[in-house]
Structures are given as structure tokens and as C-alpha cells.
Amino acid sequence: MTRRADRRLRPERESHFDTRSKGVIFSAGGALPLLLIAVLEPTFLRPGTLPILVGIVVFTVVTVGFTVRVGTLTDRQFTVLGSGGMLGVAVCAFLIADPSGARAVTAMLAVVPALAASGSPRRVTLSLTGAAVILAVALSINGAEGVVRYVAAGAAVTTVIVPALLIAAMRTSLESVTERLETLANTDPLTGLLNRRGMLPEVEALLARACLTRKAVVVSLVDVDHFKAVNDTRGHAAGDDVLTTVAEAIARQVPSDAVVARLGGEEFLVLRVAATVTGLEEHILEAVRSSCDVTVSIGVAQADVRPGSADAVVDVETTLDRLTYAADRALYTAKTSGRDRVAFALEDPVEWPLGGISSRRDRLEVLRRGAS
Structure with a gap:
């Protein structure tokens, strides 16, 4: 050696x-x-x-x-x-x-x-x-x-x-x-939401849960409209207040098993397991409108999650980036269509290996974490 x-x-x-x-x-x-x-x-x-x-x-x-x-x-x-x-x-x-x-x-x-x-x-x-x-x-x-x-x-x-x-x-x-x-280390100090590092274990568990339940993963990118103008005209303290208010409005609307994180700047990420895309994003739009004097645009991507090979090495960051990129394309559509709205996109199915949770106890634990 x-x-x-x-x-x-x-x-x-x-x-x-x-x-x-x-x-x-x-x-x-x-x-x-x-x-x-x-x-x-x-x-x-x-x-x-x-x-x-x-x-x-x-x-x-x-x-x-x-x-x-x-x-x-x-x-x-x-x-x-x-x-x-x-x-x-x-x-x-x-x-x-x-x-x-x-x-x-x-x-x-x-x-x-x-x-x-x-x-x-x-x-x-x-x-x-x-x-x-x-x-x-x-x-x-x-x-x-x-x-x-x-x-x-x-x-x-x-x-x-x-x-x-x-x-x-x-x-x-x-x-x-x-x-x-x-x-x-795992949370955003301003809003208290998860940061990218903190959300990765939650995203991994969410993908496993989607695979076990044969449901889709819905990824929503929420971006504050004209946020630069808020900082330029009212100051960064006012901008921080806007970000905090938007984060609270999002957190109030999402289900308890969803993953909510701040990606940075004025952009937020919501991941959840759902059979179909519901009207959650519309509720987020309305909650932001009623909470502060800004609006948000939301890009939504949906992808089915299928069991992959137990021997496959799948990086959760790579999978997350793929899903986020699809939601970002939809967000661009929402921005160019006038802002303060939701745009949707479909992503190809995602394979997720279940080799690490093959036992019944591990499967129940994954499902329990989603229900808690």
C-alpha cells in the first residue's frame, strides 16, 4: 500500500x-x-x-x-x-x-x-x-x-x-x-428558513418519500418582483423587511411536510410531494399581496419520481439542480409575461435509488418524517 x-x-x-x-x-x-x-x-x-x-x-x-x-x-x-x-x-x-x-x-x-x-x-x-x-x-x-x-x-x-x-x-x-x-450553518439568518446546505438532507428524504408513494415532486421558485427597486428607493433595511415578510407568507401556505428554503437574494424554493399540482402557488401570490406592498412571480416544475437502481450513485445536489433549473425556466416565463403570476413546466421523470431504505422499518421512518 x-x-x-x-x-x-x-x-x-x-x-x-x-x-x-x-x-x-x-x-x-x-x-x-x-x-x-x-x-x-x-x-x-x-x-x-x-x-x-x-x-x-x-x-x-x-x-x-x-x-x-x-x-x-x-x-x-x-x-x-x-x-x-x-x-x-x-x-x-x-x-x-x-x-x-x-x-x-x-x-x-x-x-x-x-x-x-x-x-x-x-x-x-x-x-x-x-x-x-x-x-x-x-x-x-x-x-x-x-x-x-x-x-x-x-x-x-x-x-x-x-x-x-x-x-x-x-x-x-x-x-x-x-x-x-x-x-x-443550516439556516438563513435573516428569514430563519433553511439555506442550501440545510435543505439537502430534507430534499433527499423528500425524494425517497415521493419514490415510495409513487407521487410527483413539485418544485416552486418564488422570486420577489422588482426587488432591486425596493433596495434602491427604500434602503436595504426595508428590503430585509420585505424578504422576512415574504418568507413568513410562504411558510404559512405550504404543508408541514414541504421543504422551504431561501436560495439567496430574493429567491425562495418550495419542494413538496403531491399527486398533482394544486393551487398552492396562487395562495402564495395572494398571501404576499395581502402581507406587503410587493408581488412575487412563481415558476413551478413537476417531475415524477421513479425507483432507480439500488447500486446507482445519485447526487442529491445534481438532482436538485435539475429540478430547480426546470422551475427557473417557468419562472422566466412568469417574469416575461407580466410578473405577479405563476407559470408551469413539466420535467422528465427522476430516478431515485431506494437501496439505503430497503427495509420496512426504514421505509416507515421515511414516511413518518414526511407526516411529522
């Missing part, structure tokens, strides 16, 4: 493991030094408990091997391996003869809840954290007397809960920031 090919493949290898799986691999190695110490220093463990430690080490090796093999653990796999790992830590702590060594090993019970907080659902995190707290408290108060028992129990609870809480808070904050950045 050449160096160039190796560089191309390296990102895929690095992304094979998620953070949670990497944590399981690295943290599972904690039992191996215990076995080495127990062999070198027989008094380190309680008498006759070395075979139990060997069994824990075997489970650790199996955990590491399984995680390396699957790469990214499912929630169920992580729960099973994490629970087994915590039980192994608790048993190791109990096997150690020196109380100070046992307390040091007990602190490792905080690892699994912290890993769960980094990437598991809340119910998994809460259940593993609760189990870790119970084990840590039981091990900490074992052999302690009087007030020391309560101090040891409090320290054990703190050791387990604080890292999990901190990581959960960091994860929530990161997800919130990521969501805001994604919203900014």
Missing part, C-alpha cells in the same frame, strides 16, 4: 472507536497490574484468592478483545461489559489484604459511570452510577467502625458521582453548542 493510500485510509481506522469504547479499552487494563503484583507479592491478596483474580483478568482480556473487534459498543454491550467491569473491580478490592490498597482500587468504580456519562443514554448512566455507588459504599464501610463508616461512605459517593456529573454537564454543554452551530 502506498503512503498516499495509507493516509486516505487512516481517518477511517481512527474513527473505528468512539470515546466510550476507547475508555473501556484503556480502563480495562487496570486489572493486569494487580495480577502481576499478586504473583510477585503473595501477601498482597487474601489467602487462596489468586484464582479469582485470574478469572477477573480473563474477563478483562475478553472485554478488551470484544471491544477492539466491534469498535463502537452498543448501549446494551456497554452496559453488560461495564457492569461486569465494576463487579470485577469490587471483587478485586475485596481480595486485596491491605485496606489502603483496597480503597485505591475502589476508586476505579468511578470510571464506568464517567464513561457512561460521556456517551450513553440517561437511563444507562443513572443505572450504572447507582450500581457503582452501592458497590463503592459497601466496600468503603467494610471493616470501618463508628463515624469513620459515614465518612468513608460519603467519600465513596463523592468519588463516583462527581466525575459523572462533571462529564454529563460538559456533554450537555457541548451538545447545546453543537446544536446552535448546526442551526446557524
Whole structure:
């Protein structure tokens, strides 16, 4: 393999493991030094408990091997391996003869809840954290007397809960920031509609839905008439108000499963799945007239969507550009015919592969997204 090919493949290898799986691999190695110490220093463990430690080490090796093999653990796999790992830590702590060594090993019970907080659902995190707290408290108060028992129990609870809480808070904050950045990247800041980048996944789902339902895709280009004159005579602030008002008028008229986006400038795009072209565009014209003192021209193209080869590579951007170009021709007709009107065009059928949604569950999900 050449160096160039190796560089191309390296990102895929690095992304094979998620953070949670990497944590399981690295943290599972904690039992191996215990076995080495127990062999070198027989008094380190309680008498006759070395075979139990060997069994824990075997489970650790199996955990590491399984995680390396699957790469990214499912929630169920992580729960099973994490629970087994915590039980192994608790048993190791109990096997150690020196109380100070046992307390040091007990602190490792905080690892699994912290890993769960980094990437598991809340119910998994809460259940593993609760189990870790119970084990840590039981091990900490074992052999302690009087007030020391309560101090040891409090320290054990703190050791387990604080890292999990901190990581959960960091994860929530990161997800919130990521969501805001994604919203900014996918929407037009002026109108709040989708931009081209944001609408591509929605268009892909819409094409799949049209293919499944054997309906057509209707593409409407809405362009504000004489918008340059608005900016030149009334200023750009007034132009922004016009664009916002037109966007709101369009959004009020389209069905909930339609894709509405601002392409840029004074041009808006509406895509929907429909058996036939209805009077939606006329309603948009009237809504704009009643909302502000401008008019719009609309070009509409309709294309049937047929199932294509599952092996075919179809670019959603190329398909969208083809449909938009057909609607743009109709928009030109509306403009040259006097503006403030709708013009229609028919486009040749579009093929869309359904290889990625071949299962019944995936098909239902596509249809559900259209109905929501």
C-alpha cells in the first residue's frame, strides 16, 4: 500500500472507536497490574484468592478483545461489559489484604459511570452510577467502625458521582453548542428558513418519500418582483423587511411536510410531494399581496419520481439542480409575461435509488418524517 493510500485510509481506522469504547479499552487494563503484583507479592491478596483474580483478568482480556473487534459498543454491550467491569473491580478490592490498597482500587468504580456519562443514554448512566455507588459504599464501610463508616461512605459517593456529573454537564454543554452551530450553518439568518446546505438532507428524504408513494415532486421558485427597486428607493433595511415578510407568507401556505428554503437574494424554493399540482402557488401570490406592498412571480416544475437502481450513485445536489433549473425556466416565463403570476413546466421523470431504505422499518421512518 502506498503512503498516499495509507493516509486516505487512516481517518477511517481512527474513527473505528468512539470515546466510550476507547475508555473501556484503556480502563480495562487496570486489572493486569494487580495480577502481576499478586504473583510477585503473595501477601498482597487474601489467602487462596489468586484464582479469582485470574478469572477477573480473563474477563478483562475478553472485554478488551470484544471491544477492539466491534469498535463502537452498543448501549446494551456497554452496559453488560461495564457492569461486569465494576463487579470485577469490587471483587478485586475485596481480595486485596491491605485496606489502603483496597480503597485505591475502589476508586476505579468511578470510571464506568464517567464513561457512561460521556456517551450513553440517561437511563444507562443513572443505572450504572447507582450500581457503582452501592458497590463503592459497601466496600468503603467494610471493616470501618463508628463515624469513620459515614465518612468513608460519603467519600465513596463523592468519588463516583462527581466525575459523572462533571462529564454529563460538559456533554450537555457541548451538545447545546453543537446544536446552535448546526442551526446557524443550516439556516438563513435573516428569514430563519433553511439555506442550501440545510435543505439537502430534507430534499433527499423528500425524494425517497415521493419514490415510495409513487407521487410527483413539485418544485416552486418564488422570486420577489422588482426587488432591486425596493433596495434602491427604500434602503436595504426595508428590503430585509420585505424578504422576512415574504418568507413568513410562504411558510404559512405550504404543508408541514414541504421543504422551504431561501436560495439567496430574493429567491425562495418550495419542494413538496403531491399527486398533482394544486393551487398552492396562487395562495402564495395572494398571501404576499395581502402581507406587503410587493408581488412575487412563481415558476413551478413537476417531475415524477421513479425507483432507480439500488447500486446507482445519485447526487442529491445534481438532482436538485435539475429540478430547480426546470422551475427557473417557468419562472422566466412568469417574469416575461407580466410578473405577479405563476407559470408551469413539466420535467422528465427522476430516478431515485431506494437501496439505503430497503427495509420496512426504514421505509416507515421515511414516511413518518414526511407526516411529522
